[in-house]
Amino acid sequence: MSLLKIFDVAGSGMAAQSARLNTTASNMANADSLASSEATAYRAKQPLFSAVQQQVTAGGDSSPGGVRMLGISESQAPVESHYEPANPMADTNGYVYSSNVNPVDELVNMISASRSYQNNVEVMNSAKQLMQKTLDLGK
Incomplete structure (x- = not known):
């Protein structure tokens, strides 16, 4: 290679972790949101990724491997209902529905994505330094 x-x-890899950080930030921003029905309540979102294998074409060229984003999935975990008849968003029975975002899980996701992004930056910096040292050998 x-x-x-x-x-x-x-x-x-950096693009994948950036997408992961963005969805985590969106989840955290909506963690305390309320809705008037279970169907309209915010549901946590997670990006879906796929590993891409290195492929060699007939001409000898190869495309590098890496990570590809397949899309974003929505959590199917149940949302919580709270009896708050005074809330303007309450349904006819007096219930409001909160999101199914778990802030602790999202914090762990954010730390993991941030560290993975940082590791990819280190890989790029190491490759850059190796290339620089190789060029310096020719002097």
């Missing part, structure tokens, strides 16, 4: 393809692989 060419050294330049390391940047493609690490870059796809």
Whole structure:
């Protein structure tokens, strides 16, 4: 594998972790949201990823592996209902519905995604330093 393809692989990993951080931030922002029905309550979202294998074409060229985002899935965990008849968002029975976001899980996701992003940055920096040292050998 060419050294330049390391940047493609690490870059796809960084893009994946960035998407993960964005969905986690969205979940955290909506953790305390209320809705007037179970169907309209905010549900936690998670990105879906797939590993991409390195592929060699007939001409000898190869496309690097990495990570590809398949989409975003919505949690099927139940939402909680609270009896608050004075709330303006309450349904006819006096219930409001909160999101199914677990802030502790989202915090763990955020820390994990941040560290994975940082690891990909370190891979890129190491590859850059190796290339720089290789160029310095020619001087």
